[in-house]
Amino acid sequence: MGSLNTKIIYRFLGITAILNGFFMFLAFPFSVYHDENAKWGILGAGAVTVIIGLLLYFSNKPESTNIQKKEGYLIVTLGWLILSFTGMLPYLLTEAIPSVSDAFFETISGYSTTGSSILTDIESMPKGILFWRSATHWIGGMGIIVLTIAILPLLGIGGMQLFMAEAPGPSADKLHPRITDTAKRLYLIYVTLTLVQFLLLKVAGMTWFDAINHAMATMSTGGFSTKNSSVAFYNNLPFVQYIIIFFMLVAGTNFVLTYFALKGKIQKVFQSEEFKYYFFGIIGVSAIITIVVYFYQDPNLQTTIAHPMVYGKAESAIRHSLFMVTSVVTTTGFVSADFTMWHFFATGIFFALFFTGGSAGSTSGGIKVVRHIVMLKNSFLEFKKALHPNAIIPVRYDGKAVNRTIVFNILSFFIIYMLIFILASVILTLLGLDFMSALGAAASSLGNIGPAIGSVSPVDNYAHLTDAAKWFCSFLMLIGRLELFTVLILFTPFFWRKN
Structure with a gap:
């Protein structure tokens, strides 16, 4: 490989950066509508970000528009860093979060769809800032890199290497042979589902502002x-x-x-091994948690199940168990109840769920269900x-033999993931x-989950961490979001060799 x-x-x-700046401008009308002083800080942040982007774009005219793997890895990792460093400008310029360490933590928590927060009074924040905070989730959920792939043909740049670096999991399924058409279809689904959820939440009783924010945070599996x-x-x-x-x-x-x-091919969904393990696993674990909560919950902690119990104790136990299990497995991180106040057995199960993750090819983080199946x-x-010992028996997934290279890749990923978790905890x-x-902060940051255990439980936040701990957790969120290899490969000496 050349230079x-x-x-x-x-x-x-x-x-x-240009795209990120334009997303910032979308937060401006919310501040104007609510007549907030923050509007000028948001507008200034968007302008600065767009200018940075324009300078980078027009001062670099490449002789070749071909992107090799090395460039792909660097673009994705540096892309997420430029998103995070420019994305914290609205917080800093509006003084909503005046500390650089806190602003960067909140920003990368958004883009990585982790949902960990340093804010102690979210409801006192300007509406424009809250919208921007949710928007960082929505941008990061599918990856702004994929969005950019959709418009790369207009710029004469090919995007396959970027797609592989952005989605390095074991699933390489594509909806369409052309990578740009794949990206467009992914975003069409993403936008449509977000709009549908927004409308349903509004009808169900949320304000229009809360509905759009929670829809963005749900579809991105973010949790703000x-x-x-x-x-x-x-x-x-x-x-x-x-x-x-x-x-x-x-x-x-x-x-x-x-x-x-959405195309009506429901049978294909239930033919997927990963989906069956994912869906029925959530239902099964939720049933166990429901039994624990219903029969063994300390009556003195009953308010942690539901407040109030609208349809009785049984429905409340089912709903909150299903909500919290789904939230943790999909790494969304929304909270309807504090699972650390439930029975110790339930808390232990939730901690184990920190290491599952959703499906490959989804917006969720974590190890991913397909890797567990193959392992x-x-x-x-x-x-x-x-x-x-002489038998040749391949690993079969969805009825097909899995290439040994993929099996070894998955085993390597898991070993490195657990080593990083242990080291990060220490x-x-x-x-x-x-x-x-x-333990909780390491597992949650690496898995992009949000709520954890200990002093970072579902009813606590990360404000009390030292600046060094916040920057370290930010690094864990980044490598977790990009599935380890994309970032860690940059720290290897052979990556930088010219051959």
């Missing part, structure tokens, strides 16, 4: 809410929570399957091979967190 095409990298970062108590604010509106449960399930499903479902199948095959104890909180 890096730096001009194409800078030009692409310029496009990313406009309320201090998150979706628990709507515990007296069960249908709001059921709507969010449904769309969390959809957002955590492979978008290729969602595309087939489990490979493990059982090892038992068989112990009895029949480092966070060094940076001031107690052991339980360090």
Whole structure:
């Protein structure tokens, strides 16, 4: 591989910044409507970001528009960094979040769709800032990189390498042979589902502002809410929570399957092994949690189940168990109840769920269900091979043999993921967190989940972390969102060799 095409990298970062700036302008009308002083800070942030983008774009005219793998990895990682560094400008210029460490944490938590927050009084924030905060989720959910791929043909740039770097999971399904058409279809589904959820939430009782913010946060599996108590604010509106449960399930499903479902090919959805494990796994775990909450919940902590119990204790236990399990598995991070106040057994199950993740090809983070399926199948095959050492038995997924290279890639991913989690937990104890909180913050940041255990439980936030801990968690969110390899490969010496 030859030397890096730096001009194409800078030009692409310029496009990313320009798009980010235009998204900032969308927050401006919300501030104007509510007559907020923050409107000028938001407008200024958008203008600065667009100017940065224009300078990067027009000062770099590449001789070749061909993007190789090296450029792809750099563009994606640097693209997310430029999103985060420019994305924190609205917080800083409006002084909604005056600290750089806090502003960067909140911003990268948005783009990585983690949903961890340092805000202690969300409802006092300007409406324009709250919209921008939700917009960072929505942009990051499908990846602004994919959005840019959709318009790259207009710029004479090919995007396949970028798509592979942005979505490095084991699933390489495409809706259409042309990568740009794939990106357009993905975004059409994404936008349509967001609008449908917005309308349903409005009808169910949310204000139009809360409805659009929660719709963006749900479809991106982000979890930023406009309320201090998150979706628990709507515990007296069960249908709001059921709507969010449904769309969390959809957002955590492979978008290729969602595309087939919308085309009426429902049988293809239930033919997918990953979907069956994902869907029935959520239902099964929710049933277990429901039993625990209904029969073993401490009566003194009854208010943590529901407030008030609109349709009785049984419905309340089912709804909150299903809500919280779906929220954690899809890595959305919305909160309807504090699971750390439930039985210790329930809390243990939720901690285990931190390491599941949604489907490959969805907006959710985490390890992903398909990786667990392949690892489990490979493990059982090892038992068989112990009895029949000469047998050649491939791992089969969806009825097809899985290439050994993919199996090894998945095993490597899991080992590296767990090593990073262990190391990150130790480092966070060094940076001031107690052991339980360090475990929770490490698992939550790496898995892009949001609420955790200890001092970062569903009813707490990350404001009390030291600046060093916030920057470290920000790094974990970034590598978690880009599935480890995309970022970590940049730290290897062979990546920078010219051969």
